[in-house]
Every structure is written in C-alpha cells, then in structure tokens.
Amino acid sequence: MKDIYKNPLFYYILVPVVLMLWPLTVSMISLPGAKKSLTKELKKYNEATQVMQKILKLDPERIEFAGQNNGSNQFDYAVAIEKVATESGISSGNYKLSSSKMMTSRDQKTQEAKLNIKEVDLIRFANFLSKIQFRWPELQCAKITLTKKKASPDLWDIDLNFKYYF
Numbered sequence: 001m002k003d004i005y006k007n008p009l010f011y012y013i014l015v016p017v018v019l020m021l022w023p024l025t026v027s028m029i030s031l032p033g034a035k036k037s038l039t040k041e042l043k044k045y046n047e048a049t050q051v052m053q054k055i056l057k058l059d060p061e062r063i064e065f066a067g068q069n070n071g072s073n074q075f076d077y078a079v080a081i082e083k084v085a086t087e088s089g090i091s092s093g094n095y096k097l098s099s100s101k102m103m104t105s106r107d108q109k110t111q112e113a114k115l116n117i118k119e120v121d122l123i124r125f126a127n128f129l130s131k132i133q134f135r136w137p138e139l140q141c142a143k144i145t146l147t148k149k150k151a152s153p154d155l156w157d158i159d160l161n162f163k164y165y166f
Contacts, residue, residue, distance in 0.1 A: 075164055077113045080136060088128035094118045102166070109166035112142075117158040119149060125158055138165045 004010050077099045085095060099113035117125065133139060142161040149155040 075136060075138070075166070077111070077162070077164070080132065080139075081115060084128055084132045084135065088131060089124050090117060090120055090128060094120060111164050111166070113162045113164075115160040115162065117160070119155050120158060121154045122156065125156065129160075136164070139163075140165070 077097060081095070081097050082092065085092065095115060095117045097113060097115050099111060102109055102111045104110075117128075120128075129141065133141065140163050142163050143159075144161075145159040147157040147159075149157065
C-alpha cells in the first residue's frame with residue numbers, strides 16, 4: 001500500500017481526476033447555493049430599504065441628528081432638556097432642572113439630574129420622554145413619579161431622575 005504513493009502513475013491519474021472534479025463541484029454545488037444566497041440577501045435588502053424609507057418619511061429629523069458629530073457635542077442636561085422640551089411643547093417655566101457633578105467609578109463617568117415638570121398632559125410628556133431617550137441613548141431614566149392635578153383631568157406634575165453615561 002505504501003508503494004502506491006511512490007508510483008508516479010498514481011499522481012498522473014489522481015491529479016487530473018481531482019482537477020476535473022473541482023470545476024464540476026463548483027458548478028453543481030457551490031454556484032447554485034451562492035445564487036440562492038444572493039437572491040435572499042437582495043430580497044432582505046429591498047425590504048429593509050422600504051422600511052428605512054417609511055421611517056424617513058415619518059421622522060426626517062433622524063437624518064439631521066445622525067449627521068451631527070457626537071464627539072464634539074458634549075452632553076449637557078440644560079441644553080438637551082431645553083431643546084426637547086421646546087420641541088414637545090413644554091415651556092421653560094413649567095420645569096425645573098437640577099444636575100449633580102460628574103462622578104467616575106471603574107472608569108465609567110456618570111452624571112445624575114432631577115427634572116420636575118409642572119402641569120403637563122401625558123401626551124406631551126410621552127413625546128418628551130421618547131424624544132430625549134431617542135436622541136441620547138446613553139441617558140437613562142431611573143425613576144418617574146406622576147402626581148395628578150385635581151383641578152384637571154389630564155394635568156400632571158412629573159418628577160424624573162436621569163443618569164447619563166459618558
């Protein structure tokens with residue numbers, strides 16, 4: 001059996017057979033599989049493109065926000081709250097913000113803040129909360145306290161505790 005490896009006739013037969021089987025294997029097995037995979041991926045791409053276009057029609061601000069350079073724009077509670085509150089229809093006289101100093105533990109910088117919103121309806125508050133958490137994903141709302149105003153059916157005083165991770 002060991003002598004067959006030393007026989008040059010073995011290589012004259014084995015090498016051409018392997019070289020003939022390789023293109024046959026590629027054309028019969030690999031190419032049809034690659035075509036099916038390409039078709040699936042193109043279908044997924046087209047579906048994703050349609051979904052992205054729908055999202056863009058519903059919320060065109062996402063492109064403007066994505067175009068900002070986040071490295072140069074350092075997070076500031078006052079600026080973030082003012083911008084989103086204005087967009088949500090909450091006037092600056094209806095909220096009070098107090099933030100703490102930046103803390104570092106285990107190489108993670110955090111900053112906490114308390115926000116008190118007075119006399120706001122739930123739709124404006126939900127809009128505010130969803131926008132602020134969408135724009136700053138590192139911002140977490142740790143606690144929400146809702147207190148209903150007795151004078152009106154949909155006016156609330158809301159206390160929020162935020163924590164931002166730098």
